[in-house]
Amino acid sequence: MREQPEQQAPPVQRLRIRYAKRGRLRFTSHRDFSRAFERAIFRARIPMAYSSGFNPHPRISYAGAAPTGSASEAEYVEIALAQVVDPAAVQAQLEEALPDGLDVVEVVESPGGSLADLLQASTWLIDLPLPTAQVEAAVAAFLACDEVPVERMTKKGLRSFDCRAAVVSLEAAPRGTGTRLSLLLRHGTPAVRPDDVISGLTAVAGLQVGPEHGGLPLLTRLSQGPYDEAARTVGDPLRP
Incomplete structure (x- = not known):
């Protein structure tokens, strides 16, 4: 019988992030952004919560991405964390890790509810x-x-x-x-x-x-x- 995967602990904090796509980065597709964002999360050493299962992945929820080729001042993503952190510190870390043109505008503790539904x-x-x-x-x-x-x-x-x-x-x-x-x-x-x-x-x-x-x-x-x-x-x- 295949050994069951380790179950991950539930998140202790969720952060909701507003970011912008500006300049030439408006040509970034949603897939391109998600890759860049996950690399930035890794470089910034943000204590992410992970899903359970045989292939755990960081708990990141994307919603309402603008079409490729569009600039935007209001893109949103939500992350779940394994430790409680200061949202302002996370904003500073992500701003340093993301390329210019993918700019973090604000990071706040999630007020709850589904981001996509809002x-x-x-x-x-x-x-x-x-x-x-x-x-x-x-x-x-x-x-x-x-x-x-x-x-x-x-x-x-x-x-x-x-x-x-x-x-x-x-x-x-x-x-x-x-x-x-x-x-x-x-x-x-x-x-x-x-x-x-x-x-x-x-x-x-x-x-x-x-x-x-x-x-x-x-x-x-x-x-x-x-x-x-x-x-x-x-x-x-x-x-x-």
């Missing part, structure tokens, strides 16, 4: 190299629709879904020679991404975006967290 909505900035009048017309046409079907290639093949229902608000304003969109997205299934909204603008109004039309859109997530339906605001998952 990430109910997000706010985004989308910078487009297009005239504001043209983008405003596309936004008006998009918001006037009850449903905007778009397609996206997924691991399970090409998938069609409605991108309109997830959009709480969408506004256009001039920015330099182009236009900045401010977007509030409600999270759901399937998850609607900012690039899906751009595809929706193309579908309803023929908005042309891409290298052959002045350049790719720049996507930046500003926040994500619990959604207040009445106020139409996104809260802080570090302090729900």
Whole structure:
């Protein structure tokens, strides 16, 4: 009979971490980040709690990762520890161990509950190299629709879904020679991404975006967290 693996002690502390993807590091995939983060945890000698079983791994919970190519000021991860530590010390250790552009913004003791369940909505900035009048017309046409079907290639093949229902608000304003969109997205299934909204603008109004039309859109997530339906605001998952 195969010998049973050693059972690991339960965590004694959980820390919730907010980090940012900036500059060229916005092209970091979620897999790339998880590898870099686990290496940083090891280099910083943070006393991680481990799972039980034949292949123990550090208890790290990722949630709500931004799409590859998007910058973000509000990415979140939660870690479970085998010893009680000072969150400020962990922040300093991770900042030193992670590459520039993957920047730890804040570390707090977890307030409890599921981190993934708290990430109910997000706010985004989308910078487009297009005239504001043209983008405003596309936004008006998009918001006037009850449903905007778009397609996206997924691991399970090409998938069609409605991108309109997830959009709480969408506004256009001039920015330099182009236009900045401010977007509030409600999270759901399937998850609607900012690039899906751009595809929706193309579908309803023929908005042309891409290298052959002045350049790719720049996507930046500003926040994500619990959604207040009445106020139409996104809260802080570090302090729900």
